Amino acid sequence: MDSSQLLGITTFTYLFASFLYIGVLLFKAGKLGVAATAFTVIALLIQTAGLALRWIESYRMGIGHAPLTNMYESVLFFSWTIIIFYLVIEWKFKTRTIGAFAVPLAFLATAYASFAPIDKGITPLVPALQSNWLLAHVITCFVGYAAFAIAAALGIMYLAKKRFGGRDKTGSTSEVLPDLKILDDIIYKSLIFGFIWLSAGIITGAVWANSAWGTYWSWDPKETWSLITWFVYAFALHSRYTRGIKNETIAWLSILGFLSVVFTYYGVNFLLAGLHSYGSG
Amino acid sequence: MYKNNSVWRLFASVKLALVTLVLIAGTSIIGTVVPQNEAIEWYAGKYGPEISQLIAILDISDMYGSWWFLGLIYLLCINLVICSIDRFPGVWKQIQADGLSFGEERLGKMSNRLSWEVKSSATQVSSRLEERLSGKGWKAKRKTTEEGILLFGQKGAWTRTGVYFVHASILVIFLGAVIGAIGGFKGFVMLPEKQVTDKIGLYGGGLLDLGFAVRCNSFSIDFYANGMPKDYTSSLTVIENGQEILTKTIEVNDPLTYKGITFYQSSYEPYQDFVITVKNPRNGAEKFFTVPFQKQVNWPEEGLRFGVINAKMRDQSLVSSKIWFTDDKGSPTTVWADDGAQTTVKREAGEYLISAKQMYATGLQVAKDPGVWWVYLGCGLMMFGLYVAFFMSHRRIWLLITETEEGAQILFAGSANKNRPGFESSFVELTEQLRDQ
Ligand code: HEM
Secondary structure (H helix, E strand, C coil), rough: HHHHHHHHHHHHHHHEEEHHHHHHHCCCCCCCHHHHHHHHHHHHHHHHHHHHHHHHHHCCCCCCCCCCCCCCHHHHHHHHHHHHHHHHHHHHHHCCCHHHHHHHHHHHHHHHHCCCCCCCCCCCCCCCCCCCCHHHHHHHHHHHHHHHHHHHHHHHHHHHHHHHCCCCCCCCCHHHHHCHHHHHHHHHHHHHHHHHHHHHHCCCHHHHHHHHCCCCCCCCHHHHHHHHHEEEEEEEHHHHCCCCCCCCHHHHHHHHHHHHHHHHHHHHHCCCCCCHHHHCC | CCHCCHHHHHHHHHHHHHHHHHHHHHHHHHHCCCCCCHHHHHHHHHHCHHHHHHHHHHHHHHHHCCCHHHHHHHHHHHHHHHHHHHHHHHHHHHHHHCHHHEEEEHHHCCCEEEEEEEECCHHHHHHHHHHHHHHHCCEEEEEECCCCCEEEEECCCCHHHHHHHHHHHHHHHHHHHHHHHHHHHEEEEECCCCCCEEEEEEECCEEEEEEEEEEEEEEEEECCCCCCEEEEEEEEEEEEEEEEEEEEEEEEECEEEEEEEEEEEEEEEEEEEEEEEEEEECCCEEEEEEEEECCCEECCCEEEEEEEEEEEECCEEEEEEEEEEEEECCCCCEEEEEEECCEEEECCCCCEEEEEEEEEEEEEEEECCCCHHHHHHHHHHHHHHHHHHHHCEEEEEEEEECCCCCCCEEEEEEECCCCHHHHHHHHHHHHHHHHHH
C-alpha cells in the first residue's frame, strides 16, 4: 500500500461522508448524522496516514521533506485542515448541518488532487525551498485558508437561510440550518481565526523571502494577492463597526474573501507569473 | 473642541478606513496584471499610445511606489493615528475604571449575576469570600458603602489595548519600510570565481562602493539524480584594507552579512573556461589558472604546461574533463577527472596534484536594510496584538454583601468585554466555588 492509494481511498470516503451529511440536511435524517461523522473521522485518519506515509516515502527516496511542497501536496493538506477545522466546529457548536457544505469542499480538494493533471510525484526541493520557513509558511497559510473555506460555506448557508428560511414554514431544509445569529457568530469566529493564521502566513513568507533573497516584500503577484485577501478580511472585520452595513454583508464578504483566497492560491499560479511559479505543476 | 470638527470626525471614522481598504486592495490588482518596471516604449508596444500615456501619468509601471498608491497608504496611517487618538482615552477610562464605585443598581442589571443568603454576619462572609477569591487568583479590593460591603476583582484590564497593538504594529511596519527605503539599498553583482570586487550595481542604476571588497573563492552547483539543482554554494571572502576579514560559504537561505550588508546567493553563470589548480607537493607550490577550453597555459616557474582538451557536459554543467599535462620531460600525460576532483599525475620528476573545474560566476544579491528589524518588530507586535484582541478579555466581578436579619445577602455579578459565553461558564463555576460551605 502506498500513500497515493490511501489518499485515493480518502477521496471516496469524503464523497460518501458528503452524501451522508447532505442526506442529514435534506431529509432531516438525524440518525445518519452519527454515520456521517464516523466516516469523516475515518477518512481523516486514512488521510493522515496517507500524508505521513508520503513523508516517510520521501525519506526512503533520500530527499526527505514534509509533504507540503507542490500543488498536489498542498491541496491534500488543505482538505485535511478543512476537515479538522470542521470537526472542531461540529463538536463545539453541536450541529452537523455545516458538514453538508464543508465536507464536500474537502472532497473537491482531494478529488482535484487525485484526478487533475498535476504532478503527483515526490520531487526533491530546489535550493530556495530548502528552508524551515517554508514549512511554517505553508502550514500557517493553509490553516488560515481552511478557516476561510469554512467561513465561506457558512456564508452560503447564511444567505440560503436568509432567502428561504423566513418564507416557507413547511419544515423544509432551511429550517434545519442553524439560526442566523449562530451562523453569524461562527462566521465571525472563523474569520478571526483565519485572519490570525493568514497574518502569520504572510509574515512567515516575508521572513523566508528575506532570508533567501534579502527582500521581505517584492510585490510579486502572489504576495500582492495574499495582501489583497488580507485587506478583504480586514474590511470584513471592520465592517461591523459601521452602521449602515447590513447583517448579511459579512456573509457576502466571507464568500468574496474565499474567492480571493482561491485566486491567490490557485489562479495566480496559472494566470499571472512570479516568484512563486514553482507552485504550478 | 477638535473632536467635533468634521474633518477630525472623517479621519477618525471606520467608514474612511473601509473606503481606503477597498481602494488599496482594488488598485493593488493593477500591478499584478500590468507587468511592472518596463520601459515606456514596451507599454506603448503592448497597450497602444493612449493607454501607455495613462500608464506614464499614473506611474503604473511602478505602481506600488507611485505617488497615489503611497498616498493611499499614508491615508490609512493617518486614519489609524487619528482613530486611535480619538478612541484611546475612552478605552483608558475603562481600564482605569474604579469598580468599587459600582452600586447595587448597576450590578443588578448585569447579565451574569446571582444572589444568595448566608447565616453568618456580613463582615465574616466578606472576609471568607475575599480569601476564597484570592485562592482563585482574583485579588479583590474592598469598600464599605451604605449598601454594604463591596468586593471588586478584575483580570486582564490591559487586554483592552490589544486592538491598539495591532494598529500600532501596522505603523511600525511602515516605519520599517521607510527606514529601509531611506537608509538601505538593493543591488546585484555577478562575480566570477577568483575575482574581487568592491563595487556593486544598484537596482535603481549606478554603482555603489561597498567600502570593502569581496572575493569569490569558488562556486559550485550540485544536482539531484533527476537533474534538478540541489544546492548552489559560493565561498566568499571579505577583504578590508588588504586584510582577509572573514570567509563563509553561502547558499540560498544562508547569506553572508558584513557591516550590515548582506550577500545572498541568487544566481550563477557558467563559463566555457576552466579553473585549473596545480600543486607540486615536493616544494609546496600551488597555483590556479583560468584557462579557455583547448588552450594551453604555462607555469614557467615550475616548467609546466597544461590545458583541458576534452570535456563531458550535462546541460551546461561540466561532468568531467580530460586534462593534458607536461613538464617537457617525456611525453605528455592525459587524464580524465571529475569536475573539481583532485587527481594525481605521475611524472618522472615526481607527482603533481591537479584539478580542473568549470568556471562560474556567482550571482549575488546584495542588500542593506536597516529597517528590517522594525518590520519584524511590527510583525511580532501584530501577532501579539491579534492574539490579545481576539482571545483575551477584560473580566470583572463584584460581590455586594448586605446585612440582613438572619445574616447576610450576597449579590455576585460579573462582566467581560469579549468572549461572553466563555466568561459565563467560568462565572458559573466560580459561583459554585464561592457558594459551597
Ligand atoms: C490594515 C489595516 C488594519 C488592520 C489589520 C486592523 C486590524 C484590526 C483588528 C484585528 C481589529 C479587531 C477587530 C475585532 O475585534 O473584530 C480592529 C478593530 C478596530 N479597528 Fe482596525 N485595523 C486596520 C485599520 C484600521 C483603520 C485605518 C482604522 C481607522 C479608523 C481602524 C479602526 C478600528 C476600530 C475603531 C476598531 C474597533 C476597536 C474596538 O473594538 O474598540 N482600523 N482592527
